[in-house]
Amino acid sequence: MYAFDIERPTSVADAVAALKDEDAQALGGGQTLIPTLKQRLAAPSKLVSLTGIADMQGIANDGDTLRIGGATTHATVAVDTADTYPALADLASHIGDPAVRNRGTIGGSLANNDPSACYPAVALASGATIITNTREIAADDYFQGMFTTALEDGEIVTAISMPVPEKANYQKFVQPASRFALVGVFVAKFADGVRVAVTGASNEGVHRWTEAEDALSADFSAGAIAGLTVSADNLIADLHGSPEYRAHLVKVMTGRAVAAAS
Amino acid sequence: MTTVTMTVNGKPVSENVEGRTLLSTLLRDDLRLTGTHIGCDTSQCGACVVHVNGEAVKSCTMFAIEADGAEVSTIEGQANADGSLNVIQQAFQDHHGLQCGFCTPGMVMTTASLLKENPKPTEAEVRTYLEGNICRCTGYHNIVKAIMAASGQDVSAIAAE
CATH class of the missing domain: 3.30.465.10 (Uridine Diphospho-n-acetylenolpyruvylglucosamine Reductase; domain 3)
Structure with missing residues (x-):
């Protein structure tokens, strides 16, 4: 790691003030940032730890x-x-x-x-x-x-x-080395409709699957999405899975989440 | 340099550290507690697991300054007061829960956390809890067996008899 200073403020106001310095970076639990610093992929002049702020x-x-x-x-x-x-x-x-x-x-x-x-x-x-x-x-x-x-x-x-939804469930298809989601789908059913969020799949990051939301809002059952297809366009391609594989997983994980929602 | 003060295995310590000094570096290089191992330095292997305020953490992925004021426990503090192995350590020895032994300090510290949260885990719960601790020798079977034994459970049904 490159050298840097660390501050541990005890209030949000002090943390905000400390972050005004050029190249200062907030530090949460550090489970992503510290490995990033070790690889010298980031070079902040100062870290401002947020773990000492009781609020x-x-x-x-x-x-x-x-x-x-x-x-x-x-x-x-x-x-x-x-x-x-x-x-x-x-x-x-x-x-x-x-x-x-x-x-x-x-x-x-x-x-x-x-x-x-x-x-x-x-x-x-x-x-x-x-x-x-x-x-x-x-x-x-x-x-x-x-x-x-x-x-x-x-x-x-x-x-x-x-x-807090009426019913919800998260289904994660685990990438076993990292424990991150190869694809993860969170389904949340509220009184006024269903929201479906997909992680791990898209080059655009987390996103909603609106077609599934419409279908599930009308009929909250795994069968309600049976006729839908997920486009592989702009989905992530890496050694763990192709865009087409991830597209398939989005639908499968959504179905499982609906079936398991409670 | 910043002065940090903490309790390590019950003893108060005070050291001057840089901002970038990791807790693992403080323990190994400054306090010479080299039982905490650095296997990967990328937060994946778990050989460096210690307890900070009673919770298992990867000491290679926490800055020493963040442990200021904390109570830290390492593998060196696990033995009984008379120097004999504690229940977990003895179970690892009895059931051959190690081969090269490099991952063992982290395994023992993680096991202590598991059994505090869940005194009678199932085999599946043990294996799940070890997700962040990598062993390249044993294939895990004897580690799982040792942990089941340390929790006072029958180990005859554990795989790899």
Whole structure:
């Protein structure tokens, strides 16, 4: 790693001030950023750790919506949402491995927006609101392509407001070496319709499958998507799977998620 | 350089570290606790797993400064007070849960976390929990057997008898 300084502020305001320096970079749990730094793929002059900010920790439940602090670890989400939003807890409990889950944070994952990460799928399918130090961003506006979000330089994901669906399920076809999703589909059924978010499949990152949403909103059953086809255009091609394979998986995983939704 | 203070295996320590100093570097190079192994340095192998405030973490993927004020436990702190192997370590020895032994410190630390969360895991739960700990010798069977034994369960049905 190149040399850099680290600050550990204890308030969002201090973190925002520290991030005003040129080349300063926010540090969540570091489970992606630290390996990136080791490979010298990034060279920040300063890291601003967000793990010491008490206001960004933990989960509050105000009825139909969960408010999850941006620095809340996957392990905490997995335990603390088991009763309130089981599909979210299940997703969080299968990210990476136990040691990664004890460090990695939901805010860090959403800020990174890896095209194969799990959290973007639940945030988009749930119609979450990404809360930063300056504003609130709807998930539909937040995710803007592979590793790209609506965040400005120095803007911090302080919390996520996550509406809890009537029924939901996440199906991840695991890439076994990385534990990322080769394809993952999160299905969320609300009173006013169904939202389907797909991760791992597209060169554009997480996205909604609107045809499936329309079909499932009319008939919430696995058979409702039987007649749909997924285009392989602009899907990811790598050594783990072709675009056509991923297109197939999107439909299969969606069907499984609908069948398992509870 | 920044001074960090923490408790390692019950003893207070204070060291000057750079921003980029990893917890694994602090433990191995500064404190000479070389039982924590660096297998891959890419967060994948789990040989460097230690406990920070009771939770398993990969010490090669955490900065030393982030452990300031924490209680850290390493493999060197796992033996019983009289120096004898603890239940998990003894089970690894009894069931030949290692060959070269390089991954073993991480395996033992991860096992301790598993059994704290889930004192009587199933074989499938053990194998799932070991997702972040790679062993290239054993094929895992005897590691799984050792963990089942450490949890006080019958190991006769575990594969690779």
